[in-house]
Amino acid sequence: MVSIDVWNASVDFPIFDAKSRSLKKLALGKVGGKIGSEGRVPIIEALHDITLSLKDGDRVGLVGHNGAGKSTLLRLLAGIYEPTRGASRIVGKVAPVFDLGVGMDPEISGYENIMIRGLFLGMTRKQMEKRVDDIAEFTELGDYLQMPLRTYSTGMRVRLALGVVTSINPEILLLDEGIGAVDAAFMAKARDRLKDLVARSGLLVFANHSDEFLAEFCDTAIWMDEGHVKMHSGLREVLTAYKGFDPFERMHEHDPTPVLSGNGGE
Numbered sequence: 001m002v003s004i005d006v007w008n009a010s011v012d013f014p015i016f017d018a019k020s021r022s023l024k025k026l027a028l029g030k031v032g033g034k035i036g037s038e039g040r041v042p043i044i045e046a047l048h049d050i051t052l053s054l055k056d057g058d059r060v061g062l063v064g065h066n067g068a069g070k071s072t073l074l075r076l077l078a079g080i081y082e083p084t085r086g087a088s089r090i091v092g093k094v095a096p097v098f099d100l101g102v103g104m105d106p107e108i109s110g111y112e113n114i115m116i117r118g119l120f121l122g123m124t125r126k127q128m129e130k131r132v133d134d135i136a137e138f139t140e141l142g143d144y145l146q147m148p149l150r151t152y153s154t155g156m157r158v159r160l161a162l163g164v165v166t167s168i169n170p171e172i173l174l175l176d177e178g179i180g181a182v183d184a185a186f187m188a189k190a191r192d193r194l195k196d197l198v199a200r201s202g203l204l205v206f207a208n209h210s211d212e213f214l215a216e217f218c219d220t221a222i223w224m225d226e227g228h229v230k231m232h233s234g235l236r237e238v239l240t241a242y243k244g245f246d247p248f249e250r251m252h253e254h255d256p257t258p259v260l261s262g263n264g265g266e
């Protein structure tokens with residue numbers, strides 16, 4: 001059984017190359033975690049006193065303004081960051097999908113990159129060998145798969161990366177926004193694969209600014225605000241409180257706007 005528990009966890013980033021004296025103005029800014037400058041080294045408090053208990057079957061959306069702590073929380077849940085204070089326990093294999101380009105090598109072929117990226121996401125070589133034809137077909141990259149990745153356009157790279165990501169069997173799937181720009185027809189195809197991926201994942205946490213996307217994949221949500229969990233409840237309740245209106249009322253039930261790019265929203 002997979003689960004993630006976090007108890008009173010905080011994550012601080014000490015900034016060794018910033019000047020404390022010039023920080024007063026920044027502290028009044030609207031985005032980002034609190035900047036403390038009491039000591040000699042300024043500290044950004046990205047997460048503050050987080051307590052969470054997530055279990056198998058949870059489908060959690062993560063919302064909040066820029067700098068609210070969503071990506072930092074995902075990294076804490078992935079075990080990439082240790083809490084500066086407090087504790088965390090992760091049971092299960094984590095597939096962190098934060099940046100589609102991570103684990104890709106520009107000098108090797110598309111085929112080789114499929115293998116490498118799959119291994120990075122926790123699959124075995126045997127499992128990837130079984131999937132490689134299906135991924136190749138999905139990407140529609142044809143002979144380009146024999147070419148080094150550096151010859152690909154941005155959209156072609158995204159196709160490859162999405163093909164691999166949506167082929168894995170994750171116990172814990174952590175998705176950050178910014179899945180990227182692909183053309184409309186491919187987007188629809190990727191959406192179906194993403195749906196299947198989420199359905200076979202044990203536990204999902206998904207940071208995204210698109211209500212339609214969140215509604216499609218999540219049933220609960222966490223609202224992050226200045227490094228705190230401001231609300232953790234049903235998706236509709238959280239989105240309504242966060243936005244100040246009920247976005248579900250405006251949503252077309254049968255024709256959700258496909259938004260795969262994470263840069264919209266705010």
Ligand SMILES: Nc1ncnc2c1ncn2[C@@H]1O[C@H](COP(=O)(O)OP(=O)(O)OP(=O)(O)O)[C@@H](O)[C@H]1O
Nearest residue numbers: 013032033044046065066067068069070071072073
């Ligand atoms: N590596 C780092 N070093 C220093 N500060 C960081 C680092 N990563 C994040 N922060 C700070 O932590 C706070 C939370 O950032 P985080 O990236 O988690 O926010 P976010 O909610 O994901 O934002 P966005 O929606 O803009 O992606 C911000 O104040 C940011 O400046």
